Amino acid sequence: MSKFWPLIKLLPVKTNFRFVKYSPIIGGISALACAASLFFTIWPATPPCGGLNCGVDFRGGTVLELSTVDGRPADLGKIRQALAGQGVGDIQVQAFGKASDVLVRFEVKDAAHATRAVDGVKAELVKALGPLNFKKTEVVGPKVSGELFRNGVLALLLGIGMMMTYIWFRFGLTFGIGAASALVHDVLLTFGLFAFTQMEFTLTAVASILTIIGYSVNDTVVILDRIRENLRKYKKMPLGDVIDLSINETLSRTAITGVTGIMALTGLAVFGGDALLGFSISMIFGIVVGTYSSFYIAAPVLLMLGVKRGEEDEVRPAAAGAAQRP
Amino acid sequence: MIALSRWKVILVVLAVIFGVLFSLPNALPQKVVDALPGFMPKNRLNLGLDLQGGSYLMLEVDTAALRVERLTNLIEDVRTTLRDEKIVFSDLGQANGEVTVRITDPAQLNTAQNILRTRVGSDLPGAPGGRDLAVRTDNGVIRIAFAEEAVNAEAAKAVEQSMEIIRRRIDELGTREPSISRQGVNRIVVQAPGESDPERLKAIIGQTAKLSFQMVDESVTLQEAAAGRIPPGSELLPSEDGYSTMLLVKKRALVTGEMLTDAQQSFEQQTGAPVVSFRFNGQGARRFADATSQNVGKRFAIILDGKVISAPNINEPITGGSGQISGSFTPESANDLAVLLRAGALPAPLNVEEQRTVGAELGADAIKSGQISAYIAFGSVLIFMLLAYGLLFGGISIIALVVNGFLLVAAMSMTQATLTLPGIAGLILTLAVAVDANVLIYERMRDEVRAGRSPVSAADAGFSRAIVTVFDANITHLGAAMIMFSLGAGPVKGFAWTLAIGVITSVFSAVLVTQVLLGIWFRVARPKSLPIA
Numbered sequence: 001m002s003k004f005w006p007l008i009k010l011l012p013v014k015t016n017f018r019f020v021k022y023s024p025i026i027g028g029i030s031a032l033a034c035a036a037s038l039f040f041t042i043w044p045a046t047p048p049c050g051g052l053n054c055g056v057d058f059r060g061g062t063v064l065e066l067s068t069v070d071g072r073p074a075d076l077g078k079i080r081q082a083l084a085g086q087g088v089g090d091i092q093v094q095a096f097g098k099a100s101d102v103l104v105r106f107e108v109k110d111a112a113h114a115t116r117a118v119d120g121v122k123a124e125l126v127k128a129l130g131p132l133n134f135k136k137t138e139v140v141g142p143k144v145s146g147e148l149f150r151n152g153v154l155a156l157l158l159g160i161g162m163m164m165t166y167i168w169f170r171f172g173l174t175f176g177i178g179a180a181s182a183l184v185h186d187v188l189l190t191f192g193l194f195a196f197t198q199m200e201f202t203l204t205a206v207a208s209i210l211t212i213i214g215y216s217v218n219d220t221v222v223i224l225d226r227i228r229e230n231l232r233k234y235k236k237m238p239l240g241d242v243i244d245l246s247i248n249e250t251l252s253r254t255a256i257t258g259v260t261g262i263m264a265l266t267g268l269a270v271f272g273g274d275a276l277l278g279f280s281i282s283m284i285f286g287i288v289v290g291t292y293s294s295f296y297i298a299a300p301v302l303l304m305l306g307v308k309r310g311e312e313d314e315v316r317p318a319a320a321g322a323a324q325r326p
Numbered sequence: 327m328i329a330l331s332r333w334k335v336i337l338v339v340l341a342v343i344f345g346v347l348f349s350l351p352n353a354l355p356q357k358v359v360d361a362l363p364g365f366m367p368k369n370r371l372n373l374g375l376d377l378q379g380g381s382y383l384m385l386e387v388d389t390a391a392l393r394v395e396r397l398t399n400l401i402e403d404v405r406t407t408l409r410d411e412k413i414v415f416s417d418l419g420q421a422n423g424e425v426t427v428r429i430t431d432p433a434q435l436n437t438a439q440n441i442l443r444t445r446v447g448s449d450l451p452g453a454p455g456g457r458d459l460a461v462r463t464d465n466g467v468i469r470i471a472f473a474e475e476a477v478n479a480e481a482a483k484a485v486e487q488s489m490e491i492i493r494r495r496i497d498e499l500g501t502r503e504p505s506i507s508r509q510g511v512n513r514i515v516v517q518a519p520g521e522s523d524p525e526r527l528k529a530i531i532g533q534t535a536k537l538s539f540q541m542v543d544e545s546v547t548l549q550e551a552a553a554g555r556i557p558p559g560s561e562l563l564p565s566e567d568g569y570s571t572m573l574l575v576k577k578r579a580l581v582t583g584e585m586l587t588d589a590q591q592s593f594e595q596q597t598g599a600p601v602v603s604f605r606f607n608g609q610g611a612r613r614f615a616d617a618t619s620q621n622v623g624k625r626f627a628i629i630l631d632g633k634v635i636s637a638p639n640i641n642e643p644i645t646g647g648s649g650q651i652s653g654s655f656t657p658e659s660a661n662d663l664a665v666l667l668r669a670g671a672l673p674a675p676l677n678v679e680e681q682r683t684v685g686a687e688l689g690a691d692a693i694k695s696g697q698i699s700a701y702i703a704f705g706s707v708l709i710f711m712l713l714a715y716g717l718l719f720g721g722i723s724i725i726a727l728v729v730n731g732f733l734l735v736a737a738m739s740m741t742q743a744t745l746t747l748p749g750i751a752g753l754i755l756t757l758a759v760a761v762d763a764n765v766l767i768y769e770r771m772r773d774e775v776r777a778g779r780s781p782v783s784a785a786d787a788g789f790s791r792a793i794v795t796v797f798d799a800n801i802t803h804l805g806a807a808m809i810m811f812s813l814g815a816g817p818v819k820g821f822a823w824t825l826a827i828g829v830i831t832s833v834f835s836a837v838l839v840t841q842v843l844l845g846i847w848f849r850v851a852r853p854k855s856l857p858i859a
Contacts, residue, residue, distance in 0.1 A: 005713065005716065006713065006714060006715050006716035006719075006720065006857070006858065007713045007714045013776065065688070118681070119525050119528075122525075133685065133687070134683070134685065135684070135685040135687060135688040136682075136683065136684050136685065136688055137524065137681060137682070137683040138681070138682045138683075139678070139680065139681040139682075140679075140680050141677075141678070141679040141680060143386075143679055144384065144679045144680045151813045151814070152813075154813055155809050155810060155813040155814065158809050158813070159805075159806055159809050162805050162806075162809065163802055163805065163806075166801065166802060166805065167802075170798060203814065203818050204748050204818065204821075206814070206818065207748055207810055207814065207818045207821050207822070210806045210809065210810050211752075211755065211806060211825065213806050214802055214803040214805070214806035214807070214825075215759075215803075217799075217802040217803075217806075218759075218762070218799040218800070218802055218803060219799075221795065221798045221799045221802065222766065222795055222799060225794070225795045225798060249773065250769070252769060253765050253766055253769040256710075256714055256761075256765045256769075257758070257761070257762040257765050259710065260706075260707050260710055260711070260757075260758050260761045260762075260765075261755075261758035261759075261762075263703070263706040263707065263710060263758075264703035264706065264707055264754050264755065264757050264758045265703075265754070265755070265758070266706075267698075267699040267700075267701075267702030267703045267706060267754070268699040268702075268703065268751055268754055270699075270702075271695050271698040271699040271702060272695050272696065272699045272750075272751070273691065273692060273695040275376075275692060275747050276695075276696075276699075276747060276748070276750075276751055279748065279751055280751070283751075283755070
């Protein structure tokens with residue numbers, strides 16, 4: 001037992017993966033993935049959300065979560081009928097969870113009286129289906145949804161800007177650009193995830209993306225920190241080798257943190273209920289791409305830009321690319 | 327020797343005591359918490375509406391409507407003032423947010439301007455000599471506009487007043503611990519926890535409840551009025567008095583809702599129908615007595631929010647200063663109206679911009695699933711850390727994690743920050759982030775041992791080097807949380823706050839608690855090698 005435990009002793013102490021070697025190809029693929037994500041997030045370019053499946057938070061409108069009081073299955077057809085005469089548009093009625101649970105979504109045409117219209121709709125539904133239990137009601141007016149949307153976009157831009165400035169301040173411009181590229185990559189891919197899966201894009205989704213930004217920078221900082229340290233330690237080593245060495249040295253930390261994070265979030269995804277499912281999935285996705293981008297986006301960008309090494313000569317990208325391991 | 331300075335030990339011990347003490351109320355039943363001596367903290371976690379159920383309403387004070395109403399009143403003021411001074415005028419009306427009036431006789435223009443300047447409008451509060459109206463003349467037309475400061479002050483006052491009135495109304499309803507707060511310039515957020523009926527809440531909050539008593543204008547018939555022949559100074563209003571759908575009334579109010587001192591729901595003695603009985607204050611009673619004695623035999627209208635609710639005949643002067651409103655009431659609607667009248671009218675209409683209501687049942691489900699996932703997250707992190715780093719180092723990081731948990735709950739309870747469902751997610755994420763700091767420190771120690779250092783100096787170097795990384799990594803997290811807090815709405819704010827507190831407590835416990843525990847272990851065991859190397 002004690003021979004195999006702790007686990008850490010089982011893992012190879014020193015790994016020698018050649019991350020940098022394949023970075024041109026993998027970077028190219030990543031760039032393509034980013035472009036595709038961006039495209040599907042925007043396409044079709046209908047305001048405000050394009051390819052994303054926006055929730056009421058950003059689109060405005062009403063969501064009702066209801067169930068029959070005595071647990072008998074709800075008649076979706078009747079619900080649609082009852083809604084049809086209420087002057088509301090874009091009606092979606094879907095079953096979710098148990099047969100007695102229904103999710104109703106609609107937009108009120110006369111936006112100024114959105115909440116008053118909701119009361120009418122509720123009364124009409126009760127008339128058509130008998131007593132109902134309205135578990136959740138969300139009405140977001142057009143003014144508010146517009147503001148939430150603007151603030152969400154602003155928060156994301158500010159988040160990326162602030163992280164970039166911080167890293168620039170702590171590590172210098174090249175590292176800042178490297179980290180920012182990794183961030184933009186992660187954010188774009190997460191948007192791509194939402195566009196591709198058509199998971200509902202809500203305020204919580206924005207929160208998850210901001211958290212991914214935090215995590216991704218966290219991960220990138222650890223590696224950049226080691227790169228900076230190794231640059232000082234091995235003054236003659238080519239930049240590509242220093243990057244490889246640093247990623248390998250921090251690999252076990254990256255693995256452990258990533259795994260604990262994913263384990264914690266998996267519990268949330270499985271047992272957190274509908275409200276947190278999208279959040280947990282995007283966070284897990286974010287941890288994976290955040291880790292990946294530290295290796296394959298942030299570090300290779302350093303290689304492309306070249307890094308000033310103290311009093312040493314600047315390492316030119318060409319020199320770094322041509323250098324081989326001893 | 328690994329740094330085990332006295333202040334670090336004291337700090338850790340104090341933090342643990344604080345954490346346990348302040349998170350304790352969450353574990354005890356309410357009765358026990360109430361019975362605790364006064365010096366003990368009693369605050370529990372403040373659960374958000376999505377967890378305990380309740381309603382969130384965001385209302386916007388319609389300041390544009392307020393402006394229109396002020397202009398309408400101003401027109402009437404100008405009309406009466408000029409008439410009283412026997413100044414002949416025409417084309418009284420409003421355009422582009424100004425009141426315009428043409429003075430027919432150019433000789434009277436100056437007098438009219440001076441009179442309007444001094445007699446209409448009022449002094450600007452906080453600006454000696456300043457008036458809330460700007461009066462100017464061009465081409466025989468006097469233009470009167472509200473000063474920008476006056477408009478802004480008016481709007482700000484309206485929001486303040488609205489909040490106060492909403493508070494009174496909700497208190498009257500007996501809603502449990504509502505929270506009413508201002509957001510931005512002209513928005514009010516009302517949060518009412520528990521099983522309160524959101525529709526009734528909305529109806530009670532949203533109604534302006536502007537009550538006035540005005541004479542019915544019977545100089546022309548309703549048909550003539552409907553055809554557009556409305557005498558100046560009168561208006562056609564929708565009526566719900568049960569006799570006609572429209573009614574022509576004089577614009578000037580005899581008495582208004584502000585002159586009421588009390589309103590109660592009661593029953594009419596003869597018919598047993600629900601009515602609202604009210605009492606005027608001194609001024610109101612006098613004015614009502616005067617008006618009714620001058621107009622015996624005529625009808626007056628009781629108008630609520632621009633609708634006639636009843637239009638009784640004046641059979642005799644009403645001098646007692648009290649009366650009752652009958653209409654098509656149910657006992658409940660009569661009671662609601664009485665509540666509204668007692669609390670006073672809103673200075674401007676309120677529009678509901680956002681409504682979120684969560685049933686208590688759904689909230690309980692959310693808490694349950696949040697709890698389960700928190701246990702699972704903690705359990706898996708615990709198992710993994712023990713597997714990865716062994717009983718000692720893994721165990722130490724788990725103890726640090728537990729301390730972190732206590733600190734987090736304590737800080738959340740103490741600050742009464744709202745814990746939302748996404749907040750629970752933030753809490754779970756904090757577990758993972760907290761472990762990260764430990765992992766960074768341990769990995770660094772392994773590196774140092776491998777580089778040939780002794781266990782003690784490896785531990786020391788591991789700490790001092792890793793801490794820089796830990797700070798760099800966590801400040802970025804904190805930054806993300808700050809942005810979310812300042813720009814996010816509702817649930818996101820709760821998440822951001824939890825995340826921010828979590829980042830701080832996790833750095834504290836991962837760095838300090840781990841350091842102290844390791845220091846103690848070094849002192850006691852004097853190890854020759856590190857078990858994780």
